[in-house]
Amino acid sequence: MASIQTGKATAAKGDAGVGGYVDALCGKCKGVTSHIVLAKVGVKPTRVECRTCHAMHQFKAGAAATAGKPATKTKAPGTRSVRSRAAEPKPEEAWAASMRQARGDALKYEPGGRYVASNRLSHARFGDGVVVRLSSATVCEVVFKTGTVKLIMGSTPARRSG
């Protein structure tokens, strides 16, 4: 466990050449991580790439932030991961994700049963599914591979005289 010592953070390695590794402060990782030196002036790295998140930014020493010029003046238009909500996940994907989160063994669905969210159900017609939420005390929404289905639950089974 190497604790950060003030002052001599990079003293041990001396100078890392371009392509070498250097410890620097990463704004994304919010901490000191190992960086690849992309460019340097004299013995000082000027531009580095975080080996953890691969963000490229100006070199900032870990403890002492005594850089000559302000680092964040213009942000480089890096690769932005735009998540559009336009594309809805397919029923199969939602189902698979729900199945991964579901716990326990599948319960056999019965109209008289009582289920809670994240219960895994086995339905005679729809197959395996997962309770995603309860619409009401007697209706649960279950996501099956084919889509979400509302099922009655907790209803008193009709007694047949007989």
Ligand SMILES: [Zn+2]
């Ligand atoms: Zn990082």
